[in-house]
Amino acid sequence: MSFEEDDRVVLHDEHSEFDGETGTVTQTMESMFGDVTYTISFDDGQEAGVPEDDLEAADDDAADVDEE
Numbered sequence: 665m666s667f668e669e670d671d672r673v674v675l676h677d678e679h680s681e682f683d684g685e686t687g688t689v690t691q692t693m694e695s696m697f698g699d700v701t702y703t704i705s706f707d708d709g710q711e712a713g714v715p716e717d718d719l720e721a722a723d724d725d726a727a728d729v730d731e732e
Contacts, residue, residue: 665721667692667702672722675704675711682706686722 667673671689675682682704690710691703702719703712 666700666716667719667721672724673702673704673719674722675714675718676720677711677714677718680711682709682711687711 667689669689669692672686673689674684674686677683685706687704687706687710689702690705691712692700693702693713694700700716701712702714702716703710704714704719
């Protein structure tokens with residue numbers, strides 16, 4: 665599954681300080697080999713160069729709860 669800018673996603677990367685957090689895709693980048701990586705913005709910062717395999721679509725209901 666590919667993601668687009670402004671999509672809400674959950675990061676799964678045990679080496680990241682944002683592991684398990686929900687953020688927003690702010691940029692997509694495609695390498696010359698066709699691999700896509702993402703920059704994800706979180707409340708406390710951002711993570712760049714995130715591969716698609718480390719992301720999952722965020723549940724829309726969870727996003728609504730976070731904003732209340």
